[in-house]
Amino acid sequence: MTQQHARPLGLLVATAFATALSATAALADSAGATFSTGDKFSEKTGQELYANVCQACHMDKGQGAVGAGKYPALAKNTNLETGGYPVFVILHGLKGMPPVGQMMSDDQVAAVVNYVRTNFGNDYKDPVTAEDVAGAR
Amino acid sequence: MQQSQYFTGMSRRQLLSLIGLTAGSAAMYQAMTSLGLAVESGYRGPPKLEGDPKGATVLILGSGLAGMTAALELRAVGYKVKILEYNSRSGGRNWTLRGGDTYTELGGATQKCEFDEGLYINPGPWRIPYHHNGLLAYCRRLGVTLEPFQQLNHNAFLHSSKAFGGKPQRVRDIKIDFQGHVSELLAKAAHTGKLEGAVTKEDQEMLLEALQSWGALDKDYAYVKSLATSEFRGFAKDPGGGLTAVPTPSEPIALKDILSSGLWGSLANFALYEFQTTMFQPVGGIDMIGKAFTKEVGDLITYHAKVTKIHQDDKGVTVTYEDQQKPGTMVEEKADWCICTIPLTILSQIELNVSAPMQAAIEAVPYASSVKVGLQFKRRFWEQDELIFGGVSYTDLPITQISYPSTSFNTNGKGVLLGAYTWNGPHSYEFTAMAPEERVKRAVEYGTMIHPQYKDEFENGISMAWHRSPFTLGCAGDWTEEARKEHYENLCKIDGRIVLAGEHASYIPAWMEGAILSSLDAITRLHQRVVSG
Numbered sequence: 001m002t003q004q005h006a007r008p009l010g011l012l013v014a015t016a017f018a019t020a021l022s023a024t025a026a027l028a029d030s031a032g033a034t035f036s037t038g039d040k041f042s043e044k045t046g047q048e049l050y051a052n053v054c055q056a057c058h059m060d061k062g063q064g065a066v067g068a069g070k071y072p073a074l075a076k077n078t079n080l081e082t083g084g085y086p087v088f089v090i091l092h093g094l095k096g097m098p099p100v101g102q103m104m105s106d107d108q109v110a111a112v113v114n115y116v117r118t119n120f121g122n123d124y125k126d127p128v129t130a131e132d133v134a135g136a137r
Numbered sequence: 138m139q140q141s142q143y144f145t146g147m148s149r150r151q152l153l154s155l156i157g158l159t160a161g162s163a164a165m166y167q168a169m170t171s172l173g174l175a176v177e178s179g180y181r182g183p184p185k186l187e188g189d190p191k192g193a194t195v196l197i198l199g200s201g202l203a204g205m206t207a208a209l210e211l212r213a214v215g216y217k218v219k220i221l222e223y224n225s226r227s228g229g230r231n232w233t234l235r236g237g238d239t240y241t242e243l244g245g246a247t248q249k250c251e252f253d254e255g256l257y258i259n260p261g262p263w264r265i266p267y268h269h270n271g272l273l274a275y276c277r278r279l280g281v282t283l284e285p286f287q288q289l290n291h292n293a294f295l296h297s298s299k300a301f302g303g304k305p306q307r308v309r310d311i312k313i314d315f316q317g318h319v320s321e322l323l324a325k326a327a328h329t330g331k332l333e334g335a336v337t338k339e340d341q342e343m344l345l346e347a348l349q350s351w352g353a354l355d356k357d358y359a360y361v362k363s364l365a366t367s368e369f370r371g372f373a374k375d376p377g378g379g380l381t382a383v384p385t386p387s388e389p390i391a392l393k394d395i396l397s398s399g400l401w402g403s404l405a406n407f408a409l410y411e412f413q414t415t416m417f418q419p420v421g422g423i424d425m426i427g428k429a430f431t432k433e434v435g436d437l438i439t440y441h442a443k444v445t446k447i448h449q450d451d452k453g454v455t456v457t458y459e460d461q462q463k464p465g466t467m468v469e470e471k472a473d474w475c476i477c478t479i480p481l482t483i484l485s486q487i488e489l490n491v492s493a494p495m496q497a498a499i500e501a502v503p504y505a506s507s508v509k510v511g512l513q514f515k516r517r518f519w520e521q522d523e524l525i526f527g528g529v530s531y532t533d534l535p536i537t538q539i540s541y542p543s544t545s546f547n548t549n550g551k552g553v554l555l556g557a558y559t560w561n562g563p564h565s566y567e568f569t570a571m572a573p574e575e576r577v578k579r580a581v582e583y584g585t586m587i588h589p590q591y592k593d594e595f596e597n598g599i600s601m602a603w604h605r606s607p608f609t610l611g612c613a614g615d616w617t618e619e620a621r622k623e624h625y626e627n628l629c630k631i632d633g634r635i636v637l638a639g640e641h642a643s644y645i646p647a648w649m650e651g652a653i654l655s656s657l658d659a660i661t662r663l664h665q666r667v668v669s670g
Binding site: 033034035036038039040041042051052053054055056057059060065066067068069070071093095096097098099100103 | 223243244443444479480481482483485486487500502503504505506535561562563564566567569570571575579602604605606607608609610611615
């Protein structure tokens with residue numbers, strides 16, 4: 001659930017907050033990007049999680065990026081062949097990459113791993129499960 | 138240790154997690170220091186580098202504050218120094234964005250800052266605690282003019298979208314009322330003998346007197362609406378002059394409303410050692426510090442140098458870099474010694490022959506996520522409409538905080554707010570994942586819920602998401618206690634002819650002081666090794 005949906009809109013009744021209301025409505029219209037509630041990611045599907053978390057570094061098409069160092073491309077990445085590898089990296093981090101899986105449930109980690117392993121030119125058909133993730137924490 | 142007294146009854150872990158939630162892990166780390174869990178940082182004056190280095194050469198990688206501090210001090214005692222820098226400018230994260238500046242983040246999006254002349258945003262570090270003695274000493278020595286940075290403003294807001302109907306509350310009201318209610322409760326406990334055994338009878342009388350004074354309690358030790366409490370929390374109508382002079386007292390907020398609002402959680406942001414008065418900022422932008430260093434050592438810097446390999450043997454260090462202005466052109470630079478300040482996110486990807494423990498340390502530190510958004514407005518409405526002169530408002534919205542400029546108070550004309558500043562947590566990643574202009578748009582939409590004036594007054598904005606920074610790939614070293622125990626010493630030790638420095642090699646990551654103290658420590662040890670042959 002996104003924050004704008006979770007917020008009790010009915011409470012924003014003071015006239016001074018009329019503009020706040022319209023801003024909230026505008027937020028609900030903004031496609032794609034979401035904000036979580038609290039200190040865990042709220043996105044559910046692999047696609048949503050990718051677009052709001054992983055994309056921050058690995059970019060919108062999994063192409064990665066290069067500067068003084070690089071973010072590896074996830075597109076056509078043979079390291080994804082074994083599902084346990086991305087599960088481990090998301091849960092525990094790797095070098096500079098933070099352990100973002102600590103802010104996700106087992107289901108969420110499985111969802112985003114399965115999404116990445118079947119998109120961006122990857123076609124690994126053996127899905128990981130929430131149980132696999134729980135075992136790797 | 139005084140601080141821990143405020144939190145008696147709350148476990149250290151609870152307190153630290155509370156602070157971590159509201160202030161970020163750097164704040165948390167500093168809090169740990171204050172609670173006696175971590176190690177004290179300390180500047181002990183200019184480094185004493187005695188003895189002749191006999192013309193030894195040093196290659197410094199990175200021209201941030203750590204690199205330039207090392208260059209300044211080592212050249213002064215006779216080393217032959219060179220600096221390699223990836224960017225086309227010096228300063229690293231000590232950086233200011235002004236009108237006309239452009240910035241291209243990883244992924245290729247380029248933003249042009251459209252601020253009016255004189256307005257700026259510090260996308261990285263922005264404030265200096267009064268006890269960051271190393272940094273302050275260099276500012277003094279290099280002629281960087283400072284001005285006060287307002288951290289606590291009693292008239293700024295604490296805001297929760299889930300409390301008080303989403304209406305922002307003044308810091309003052311939450312702080313004073315919480316203090317008053319707690320004093321009343323404690324006085325009640327004392328009067329009913331509940332503190333017996335905890336305080337002596339004599340102390341109890343003193344305690345009651347103190348609570349009455351500190352908590353603005355009345356003669357019956359109650360915290361109530363009155364002119365006396367209004368002297369602390371402000372009036373419904375301020376005392377004036379002439380026929381309309383009579384003040385009207387204001388109504389305190391009920392304790393249960395403060396408690397359920399969670400707004401008390403932000404008060405730690407004003408109490409922590411690292412945020413206590415007096416804080417400073419350089420006049421004109423934080424990069425005045427980097428510029429002052431560059432005036433001293435700028436002639437040593439080779440820009441556009443992307444380091445790809447660092448190799449050492451018993452004769453020296455060879456660093457290979459690509460000249461970014463001539464892609465594909467690899468250049469080798471040799472020196473007797475190497476001080477490497479490259480962020481660990483990047484260094485962990487560079488071919489490097491150091492010991493296995495140092496390599497493991499280099500690979501053990503994830504980098505924090507952080508996003509800042511600067512917003513220009515047609516007028517300083519926060520001052521003119523809301524009497525907020527500097528300081529920070531905290532909110533549970535994804536923008537986390539709004540900081541008001543600590544300069545040019547009470548002037549006409551435009552102003553720039555820090556419209557969002559996230560530190561780790563989901564919102565920081567979610568902001569980073571957006572296109573730069575979307576971050577600005579969201580910051581405006583959320584900010585409108587606190588300052589409805591945004592809607593009419595907003596002009597333009599720029600956003601900095603540190604995980605998209607080509608020269609750092611993250612904001613700052615995000616150490617855990619466990620990682621520090623296992624790797625910190627190995628990271629900081631001299632390895633053959635190489636030593637690391639930077640905020641990541643300090644106990645105050647993300648602070649400029651951490652970069653400087655780490656650099657001074659590294660060059661002092663390196664120099665001892667050099668002169669002892």
